[in-house]
Amino acid sequence: MTNDVIATDHPLTTSQQETLAALLDTLLPASDDGTMPSAQAVDLIGYLTEKNAEFIPVLVEAIGHFDDGFAGLSLSDRYPVVEAFSKAQAELFDELLFHTYDCYYQDDRVLEGIGMAAGPPFPTGNTIEAGDLSLLDPVMQTSRTYRKYDQ
């Protein structure tokens, strides 16, 4: 059972890490064109350790719902297993999905894959078109006015 020995400061055993990787890859597999990485490629444990350490025991509980063979299944075989878990443990699944999405959609590779700039919004910011104010011509050509009343 060497797989279940915590040999480093990683909060999960090797076996748990394998299950987690398969679970994350099921939730968010890589895109077919390779633009979007799988969720197993983003550092969920690092993110949780830094930002949401209190969720790690909950994550371990979630992983415990999957047997040792789960990690060895194909994506198409893993999907119904996770789907059943999502229905049987809806609250736990929603929490797991929230943290997975949160971590995933902060990753620079992911942000660039969806057309955003890497990193936080500030200070880079964004450029957007001022827009065509001649679109207002029809509005200004009507006789519409604000509602008036006698003082």
Next chain:
Amino acid sequence: MAGAADNDPVDVLIIGAGASGAAVAWSLAETRMRIVCFEQGDWTNPSEYPSTRKDWESQQFGPYHINPNVRGLETDYPINNDESPINVVNFNGVGGGTILYAAHFPRLHPSDFRVKTLDGVADDWPINYERLEPYFSKNDRMMGVSGLAGDPMYPPKQPPLPPIPLGLVGETIARGYNKLGWHWWPSDSAIITRPYEGRDQCLNLGPCMSGCSQGAKSSVDITYWPEALRSGVELRTRCRVREITLNRQGMADGVVYYDEEGTERHQKAEVVVMACNGVGTPRILLNSESAQFPDGLANRSGLVGKNLMFHPVGFVQGIFEERLDSHKGPAGCCILSKEFYETDRSRGFVRGYNMQITRGTGPLATALQGYTSGTIPWGPGHHEAFQKRFDHVASIGILCEDLPEEHNTVTLDPNLVDSDGIPAPKINYRLSENSEKMLAHGLARAEDVMEAAGATEISSSGVLEDAGWHLLGTARMGDDPKTSVVNSWGRSHDVKNLFIVDGSIFVTAGGLNPTSTIQALALYIADTMKKNLANLFD
């Protein structure tokens, strides 16, 4: 200027450092009176706002949540919303709600001040648009408002800065309005589009509603407060007022408050100005019971805490084939429509609503919303569904005018208290039939706009739960002490040295964001106080 020593008597004590408290403090500063403002929260630091962090979106689900019951900061107070379909949302700190607001900055319309005369419902205000107009303009300059002159739905006005960019979202929806022949106009926004008064212009970061790291959004901590402090006003944070105290003559003589350590203190004052919003102000007044005012201070009319008005909000979202860059630019400000703002009884309701076009959400919110709505699955197919929606969205918020009804109230919760043991506010509110019909009409018309604009998929929701931003009407102004709490310039009918300058004093709510009008009222009240200093209490 050195501040008044703790508990030395002050001339004017302002409670609350938000939109109205900042404006009234700045205006009164020129009197050279000793003015102190108590704020229960802290200063915020723009360099720590979420948009400086990679986890900026999830911060909005935690420490920057708009609902204080979820946010749960030590500086917040709990609110019992159990008897209301709309939750109160706010921010407690220097800047108040302007820290987290979208910065939509429309003024009430002239007709909003004459609702009874024009439509036979609610009441007229004791003042009118023309009286407030100079203060609207002064406030626009102080805050730094961007917009476009010429909107036919208003009397002439000139925003000091050019409008915020329409972007692809604005242009796309504008074409929809044009196809229908309906009114639209670039929003007046308290977001600077050019460098202004030492602040740099908007960078189109997106998440305005969790604080602006750039300082381009005009929250009062960076507009009015620096000016007021330079003029000698003292602002004390972490001072939470429990009650206003009276002297034997029935005049306010100060407040009991808790400092940061939770120590009870008393601050003496010649004049007390309430600026705590439409929930915080009645909370303190109702908690200031005495032999002279057994039902709460300044409450001989019985109207303190009654006639609470929100703006019931509906939301329509459209998905478009083309990319709209929806995540870029001020999230809550783009264009608006007043097509259905005024009464048309053939619609089955009186008064009307503002249609407020908003941009899109960030990737996390898009993915989560897609999960809960079943439109973006987890697993295989996620990326394809996500890419069809992210940056392909435009939304229309329907902001309905709420009419005053006495059964909609703020009272003191008998059990719930804040961290200092002060009773929490309890909200009892229900949507009127008029509001429900108005909301349904607004949602249907917004769907028409989305269809005309070419949306391939349209969804509607409302009334939104966490949308109780606008807290109005709970200490209304009027000329008759039997039917109002304060007079036409914010002075309590019952306590002549007690003033209220926040949204509590609204007689009716209009159908749009109230901050511009709240601040114009605060400036008008401060000006009237200055003109009457010699006989302020007569």
